[in-house]
Amino acid sequence: MTRVNFAGNDYLGLARDPRLADALCRAVREYGISSTSSRWALGWTDLHQKLEDALAAFTGAEAACITGAAYFGGPVYYSVFAGSGRVVYCDETVHSNQFLGMRAAGLEIRKFKHLDAGDLKRQLKGHKGPAPIVAADGVYGISGEVAPLAEMAEAARAVGAEIFVDDAHGFGALGASGRGSTELCGLAPAPDLTVLCSMSKAMGCNGGFLTGRKELVEKFRRSAAASGSAIPPPPIAAACLESLRIIREEPELRDKMESHARRLRAALAARGVSVVSDRTPILGMVFKDEFEAAAADKHFLKHGLVIPYFKYASEPRENLLRGAARACYTEEHLARFEKAVATLKR
Template sequence: MTSVFDWLDTRADERRRAGLARRLHPRRVDSDLLDLAGNDYLGLSRDKRVTGASAAATLRWGAGSTGSRLVTGTTEAHIELEHELAKFCGAQAALVFSSGFTANLGAVTALSGKGSAIVTDAYLHASLIDGCRLSGADVAVMKHGDVAAVTHALKTRRTERALMVTDSVFSVDGDLAPLRELHEACRANGAALVVDDAHGLGVLGEGGRGAVAEAGLIGEPDVVTTVTLSKALGAQGGAVLGPRRVIKHLVDSARSFIFDTGLAPSSTTAALAALNVLKEEPALPEKVREVALTFSSRLREAGLRVTDPAAAVVSVLAPTPEQAVQWADDCRASGVWVGCFRPPSVPDGVSRLRLTARADLSDSDIERAIEVIVKHAPSAPPRT
């Protein structure tokens, strides 16, 4: 009997032949691997102030939130986190979601819809792409970083309402969107700007307030920011920040908020504790940026082709997908865990190692990482 899922085996074989089959690598609690693959930019996921707050919240509230935010899933910690995030980032209000992915889905779909237009950057994160696909809006994808193309698309649209949607720091190369220019284009053409600041919060801006703050767009009435709590804050979850009426609209309209179980109190409290650590130690963002610049300059000096990091993400380009995978495997076998990005996950089709800087890396950690990456580089890597 032919199975209705036989086609899955065919697709799996195609991915294996193309070197695109993915594998899960369980992270051991006692691992001695140097982690340059995760997004714990400030090293707060294991900070005792953060883990202690998380454990206490679990004992107080239980393991989960027990329901959607509109039923039983909202605790005092959720309200406090939203207040503190909004205050820290300079927004009127904030709304906490169960993840950065659901925050992006909620913001894009609830603020657009049929009869509206969305203009995006070509290197948009998958969560924003999915939000655009689900929105029912007319979507136009512009060349990466092309403000003139965005301006033209907004100016010539046929709809009254429009959004321009972009990452702040792009997750593959770590480059920064021209936020000021994009905002000018939006304001001149009656559009709102939605910025995913997942990789900016805790890394860029005064005290880590993010790329939107660094661009001078804090509190602008036509700017909405989404963030994740799982990167610089070392916890879990996501949030949308912006004008109070936008947040109210999301509570009433964002399906990924209304119909999703609320973020667990332990993660909510952990994120709040991490935010307090960031306030107490405002030098942490500068430290992580210094580490990223060190990785970039030292690896470039070794002859590798490396991106210029705007925040914590550093990409090291590889000649082929197969060599990128082997390079990452060799680094891992030598004790350094790096990310490996290759088609179709990378929009430009170029395979690379993806390194994430951390504020808690020691000088010896940095030297060890550079030594291992250079040692296992492909024999003929792309040159600068």
């Protein structure tokens, strides 16, 4: 029995799409396999320029900045505010790339309760000093929870704050046109909004990018965190361009992913397993404790379904098992999941 990935982040099934492989192979012949350096040290090619322009155009932001990984996003973003005296108000469970960036930039951090825009608002009322930064993950990568971005932005804008959203898991997968959690929450591109996206999740490729206002993005490009490491290899940039085209032109992939997610959730609900959020392809399955979650991992594996349980770095709850729906499942895969869930020990 072949094992099937029922976790991971390949929500649209693009990582193994032959059209991306073709684009990549064509570019390998012309450009070689590595960028070998940063954007300023001859790593940059016409493919990278096309990709950056296409990402800005697709998201509707003024500009975009490609990075070697989305993980560099926090360090790049916060580094441009080092020494500014700005305070960062962030959701208490943002991804580690944000904490890494805030700490490296020496910024004061004040955490608000997870997903609690009311707590953010209360804390901002007492704010003194330069305009702060308000930060969250658009989608929490283990639970699949979506941040209340519209309410957060309203509170942030009342005090003239910068807004930073890490949408690594939302871009490509969420929103009517795949623009991510900001689109899902009705948050339009704006000069005060910077969004971090990953190209290694729904896009099925590798690397990351930040979008925002021109003046800030130009600083990102010049920052040590962005310019001190290699950019994604040119063949990956070619695959990203193809992936972006598919995301733009084939909304049916998102429809499939959503319908598969609904079917998996229904099977879990019928067995009495609740899922933290129903707004994303991420299945944050809730078990009694970590032992039951780990046992479920083993049970799924017996059925050839790979849903690994481990200590998730950014998720404090230990009783969650993180699965994910993908657009590329076949009827056999879905039926196999349903069969496995039906005999899950409760």
